[in-house]
Amino acid sequence: MALIRADGLSKGYRSGDSLVRALDGVSLDVPQGAFVVLAGRSGSGKTTLLNMLGGLDRPDSGSLVVAGHDVLRMSRDERAAFRLHHLGFVFQAYNLIRVLTARENVAYVLQLRGMEKRQRLALADRWLAEVGLQGFEHRRPDQMSGGQQQRVAVARALAASPDLVLADEPTANLDSHTGANLIALMRHLNEQQGITFVTASHDPSVIAAARTLVTMQDGKIVDLREG
């Protein structure tokens, strides 16, 4: 059974007098354990699709089922709870909470889930070690490099054992070496632990790592290749 089943998703934005179609009838099935890369130029609709898969944005039409939940029928609060329990996010600009340490950032989602403090901090430490940041637990975001911050973001996305990790241009702010390491880490987690990744990127190293490559243009899927 598909982890994601999107059917005919469309979304338009009004820009002045004209209507811009950010998504135009996108249908996509993503099985459990996939490593999908959404490729395409800026404005092709990758981020809009990613936002919809994460329940952050709503389409004008279409249907979307993620992990067995009809996302479009949910209220705002239900979607927040859905994200908390089923999804992990990795953002282009890391987006760690500035006042929290690395370990607290990772443990934050677990705290929102109501996990007991000692347990969540232990789990956070384990995931920081998993992404190669042992010894960085007590550093704040401004005391770490971009690559380290993005690794913390990956650990945060994975610590709560989500069904699906959505990553939006995760390597865009990293140098090529750090970016390649990050993608290798994501692939490793995908292969070893079966975590499903959907990543929007136009970075060639990310595209090269795709097991399923979805190419988008003008809000449509124009190519879909299994790697």
Add this chain to the structure above:
Amino acid sequence: MFALAWRNVLRNLRRSLITVAAVALGLTSLVFLWGFNDGVHNTMMRNLQEVIVGSLQIHRQGYFRHPRLVDTLPEPERVTGQLHQLGVERLSYRLRTFALAAGADTSEGLVLLGMHPAMEQRVTRLAGKVDQGRFLRDNQEAACVLGKTTARNLGLRLGDEVVILTEDRFGSLAAEKLRLVGIISSGEMGIDRGLAMVPLGFMQRMLGMEGAVSEIAVQLTRERLEPVTVALRTSLDAGYEVLRWYDMYPMMKQWVELENAFYYIFLSIVLLIVAAGIMNTVLMSMLERIHEFGVMMALGCSRRYLAGMVLTESMLLGMTGVVLGTSAGLLLVHYFHAAGIDLSGQMASVARFYVNPVVHTEINTDHLLHTVLSVLLASAAAAIWPAVRAARLEPVEAIHHV
């Protein structure tokens, strides 16, 4: 949430410190002003009770409105027994009538108040107000104590004879010659002029009213006044009236309440300023973090959680200000309670209102609680708008907010 909110408060330390300082300063001023206000009011009320009136008085029903010599208190020993059962020991028997006092060349109408010297000194501070001579000593002695103004009007000096003319219980003329043993200077017009104090036993004998009293004056702590009044009104029958000091002299209580109402208006104005300061800080802080709120929403934070965090930040600012402001205010109140604020230059003529020219600050618990809770409520109210704005953010727009 608390730890995160606390760190968010510390994020812009200078701004938070300014806000906390404003709250603390406002609260310090309020607590000190309440301290001054309550100091003046409580002293007034205590003076009224302790100088002459007592906390409560027990009379025959209707006596206070229409005092007549013959309307004496029925079975005073029974009432005393009831008071003892309630644990009340500070009580005094008094007999009251109107009389004419004559000096060497002139005479003056006044209230003749018979009081048991020993009992009276347990209830009021009249003895301490004697300026010249002494207070009444022997319950049977032919002696009197006059107010300073009356003594001057009658041209009397300490040791002079005073002739008292009045009616006895049968309406016959009664006259006695007494020795002026003390002159009181209380500053209060009703005592310094128009009052002659004589021993109760002597007065009872003079009027042919042995054992009779017009009133029992009782001194109580503020906390005990209401329960004792209720208990007495329940246990005594309709032949008695039990009147608290403010039942007899309501104007002072009304004046105090009026002034307190003014302070509450002042408190409201300060609260508005405090709330505006906190709201400015919390709103600025919220607007600076819209992007972060978007990320938190993406991670699964509910709208209620975000609103709660903004509210917590506001409450933390308010509570820190409250702790500092209350502490500083109470320190000031404590210091000036002991040291006093000497306003004798400005308040020379207020003694007639039972006000002491040296004000010793003190604060009533209810006023302190109202003030502290109001500031905390204002802190919470100040966060409502920023909290609602945070809760209404759209995740996608918030994440892309720069």
